[in-house]
Amino acid sequence: MDQIQSIRVFARVVEAGTFTKAAESLNLPKGTVTKLVQHLESRLKVKLLNRTTRRVTVTPDGAAYYERTIRVLNDLDDIEASMTNAQAKPSGRLRVDVGTSVAREIIIPALHGFFERYPDIQLDLGVTDRSVDLLVDNVDCVIRGGELVDQSLVARRVANVPLMTVASPAYLKAHGTPTHPEQLENEHHMVNHFSTRNGQPFTNEFTKDGELLEISGRYKLSVNESNALTAAVLAGLGVAQIATLTALPLIERGELVQVLGDWKCYTVPLYVVYPPNRHLSAKVRAFVEWVVELFAQHPQMSR
Structure with a gap:
């Protein structure tokens, strides 16, 4: 022993x-x-x-x-x-790390159902857009968007998150409404989003009738966190691409306006990820299956 x-x-x-x-x-x-x-x-x-x-x-x-x-x-x-495992009742402390938008819009509002189903699980939920090291940080699993970098990890694709291009009414009143993505390069300001992993900016993609445009955009502000990105757009600092699940409620309340709606944006793949050499315990398996079910039912997600 x-x-x-x-x-x-x-x-x-x-x-x-x-x-x-x-x-x-x-x-x-x-x-x-x-x-x-x-x-x-x-x-x-x-x-x-x-x-x-x-x-x-x-x-x-x-x-x-x-x-x-x-x-x-x-x-x-x-x-x-x-x-x-066949007889195990999922229990114990579970450490999960989730991106900020997904945590705020999807995971946290639905957690009461998770705890009703699994009352003996204690959840430590890390909420950040920073990429964590699952082994070093002792995290059981993470939910992350974007293509996977570390191919040694086990990943299960649970959904695709569509983006949409938006701006605030105040911004559009001051600067006008863009009618073509190329105007974002020289006639408008964007709020850009850069990676917490390597500091590189994410490219804004636009597709229409088989044409693909990758727009970096002229910007005064770039941020590395999705809540900050949304806040900057609401403050009228520029045009941005944000998750549809975040944008739609704000559009319905009149706080944001969709622009360039005839151009399709990038769809972000969403994964639940865990280390390959950590056994998928009853509590981790329970959470993963709950997440899969949750995203399958969400109206703003595509499978």
Whole structure:
């Protein structure tokens, strides 16, 4: 049993990158984590990790050992899960990270139904447009829009989020209404959106009758968070493309106006993502299936 625990602790240190983060995620004292790894190295008579004051790196022997033992640990998890999941009542603490618009417009308003169905799950909901590291940040799963960057993660596509081009009535009164996307390059101002991952701006796409235009747009303001993007458009700072699920209620209240409606915007794929080497426990599986059901029923989502 001590050997299996030592292997699990070693694997978590490799995934987290530091002893401190590994200890936090395992709810163990840092000294215990260090001793278990040292015990494993002593038993194997091999150095598995190189330690520095800031970071832990894996030796070639450590990398080979990790690749072989992680498969064994996953097999053990699968064996246990096959014996218990059928009878398991989803319970415990679940850490999920969600983008701001999706959290505000879809997830949070529907959570009362989730808790009625699963009263024994305690949900820690991180709400941010920043890309999190699931292993380092000890997150069970995330809901994220856009094409996946890390192909090592397991992803389930749950919906497509259509965008629409909008502006405030005050902006249109002051600057006029654009009639062609190219006017956004030199006659109008846009509020642009840039990536929290690499700082690069997202391109505004327009399609019509087989023609595709990618417009960067002349801008005075660019933001990296969807709530801020919506707030800037409402403040009359420019034209922007925002999620239809956010835009439609504001249009109905007269706070925003759709422009260039005959040009179709980009549709953002939405995924629920989790690490491949973390067993999909009953609570994670329950949340994932609930999310799939929730988005399938949402009128502003396409499948």
